[in-house]
Amino acid sequence: MKWKKYTLKTTVEAEDLISTMMMEAGIEGIEIEDKVPLSDREKEQMFVDILPEPAENDGTAYISFYLEPEADQEAVLEKVRAGLAEIQSWGTDVGAGVITASETEDKDWINNWKQYFHQFYVDDILIKPSWEELDPRDQDKLLIQIDPGTAFGTGMHETTQLVIRQLRKFLTKDTVLLDVGTGSGILSIISLKLGAKKALGTDLDPCALEAVKENMEVNGIAPSLFEMKIGNIIDDPEVQAWAGEGCCDIVAANILAEVLVPLTPVAVSRLKPGGVYITSGIIDEKEGLIVETVKSCGLEVLEVTRQGEWVSVTAQKPL
Numbered sequence: 001m002k003w004k005k006y007t008l009k010t011t012v013e014a015e016d017l018i019s020t021m022m023m024e025a026g027i028e029g030i031e032i033e034d035k036v037p038l039s040d041r042e043k044e045q046m047f048v049d050i051l052p053e054p055a056e057n058d059g060t061a062y063i064s065f066y067l068e069p070e071a072d073q074e075a076v077l078e079k080v081r082a083g084l085a086e087i088q089s090w091g092t093d094v095g096a097g098v099i100t101a102s103e104t105e106d107k108d109w110i111n112n113w114k115q116y117f118h119q120f121y122v123d124d125i126l127i128k129p130s131w132e133e134l135d136p137r138d139q140d141k142l143l144i145q146i147d148p149g150t151a152f153g154t155g156m157h158e159t160t161q162l163v164i165r166q167l168r169k170f171l172t173k174d175t176v177l178l179d180v181g182t183g184s185g186i187l188s189i190i191s192l193k194l195g196a197k198k199a200l201g202t203d204l205d206p207c208a209l210e211a212v213k214e215n216m217e218v219n220g221i222a223p224s225l226f227e228m229k230i231g232n233i234i235d236d237p238e239v240q241a242w243a244g245e246g247c248c249d250i251v252a253a254n255i256l257a258e259v260l261v262p263l264t265p266v267a268v269s270r271l272k273p274g275g276v277y278i279t280s281g282i283i284d285e286k287e288g289l290i291v292e293t294v295k296s297c298g299l300e301v302l303e304v305t306r307q308g309e310w311v312s313v314t315a316q317k318p319l
Contacts, residue, residue: 002103004073007064008080011095014087015061018094021083025076027065034061060095066104122161123168125190130218142193145218146186147211159280162305162312163254164190166278170250170314171196178202178243178270180233180253180263185212187252188226189219200248201228202239234262243270252278257286261293268297271317276302280312287311 010018012034022030035057067073077099088094119128126141128134134143167190171177175196179188182201185208191199201212209228216226231239251267253260260279267277277299282290284306290313291301299315306312 002069004067004069004071005064005102005104006067006077006080007062007100007102008084009096009098009100010061010063010084011093012057012059012061014092014094015063017087017090017092018063018084021087022063022065022080025079025083027067027076027080029065031064032061033064122164125164127186142190144186144190144193146184146189146215147218158307158310159254159282159312160186162280162307162310163187163252163278166303166305166312166314167191167250167252168194170276170278172249173197175249176200176247178248178251178267180251180267181255182208182212182228184208185215185226187254188212189215189221191250191252192221192225193219197225199226200243201226202233202243203228203230204232206230234259234266240266240269245269246272248272248275250276250278254280257282257290260290264293264297264299268299268317273317274319275317277315277317278312279314280310282311282313284309284311287313 008018015032015034019030019032067076080099084094084097088097119126119132121127121141124141125144126134126138127144127146130145130147164187167177167187171191171194173195175191177188177191177196177199179185179191179199179201182188182203183205185201188199188201201208209230212226212228216223229239229242233239233243246269248270249272251270253263253267255263260282264277264279271277277294279290279294287304290311291304294301294313294315299317301313301315303314304311305314
């Protein structure tokens with residue numbers, strides 16, 4: 001079955017009004033594409049692997065929505081056109097206001113991402129989704145099963161792989177890890193499978209709770225070895241108190257460089273003397289910013305590693 005896809009070319013100025021209008025017209029889901037730079041607040045909330053900033057904002061926005069074949073296409077479109085005319089009558093610039101139609105195959109939208117995630121290696125660690133079979137030749141690999149679902153983090157991104165390699169260098173059987181921006185839980189799971197004593201995870205997205213729970217279970221991680229808290233450790237006293245002070249051996253943060261700046265002093269407070277801070281998510285042009293940030297917080301830079309255009313900075317709290 002093919003769905004009808006409609007895309008409206010409009011302006012950034014009008015996108016919020018049009019989005020509301022479409023929902024009122026009975027359209028259940030929309031996609032918005034624009035080149036508006038992320039706000040500082042949005043960057044703080046993106047504890048994930050991320051691509052470089054988009055191109056310069058030209059004020060254009062594209063709003064797409066999907067209709068089932070049996071839906072009354074023209075009736076819905078007429079509502080959209082009428083709503084668009086009303087918004088324009090308010091003096092809002094709706095731009096071209098052109099709606100183009102196309103077709104797309106019927107999809108299981110929640111599970112469609114699975115076609116892009118296949119097993120891969122980070123050195124001798126095999127990371128695979130649960131729906132793929134284990135090759136007998138991989139029996140000697142450290143197996144990590146990850147189903148990201150609605151949370152981020154498969155390990156395929158260079159930034160995650162940089163952290164994984166640094167964790168292997170500094171983990172011991174006594175390590176207590178704080179994983180900031182846990183996502184799917186991949187860094188905590190790998191750390192615990194490598195023998196860490198305990199892991200703590202924080203994330204802003206409540207969806208991460210269920211994703212991490214399922215991934216911990218499929219990897220045979222005992223619930224007592226991992227605790228998780230939803231909230232922003234940068235400015236939430238409750239999350240900071242939960243994580244404790246001076247009690248973590250490693251803090252790992254695979255986050256935007258702009259978020260690492262306010263996070264670093266908070267991370268330092270969580271570290272024990274001699275503890276290690278592993279950062280990633282740093283585009284190469286921001287390397288200097290993070291190096292200076294960790295130094296200004298009293299840490300000694302131990303190593304700067306690179307993969308592609310991404311950088312990881314590892315630093316240590318003085319004894």
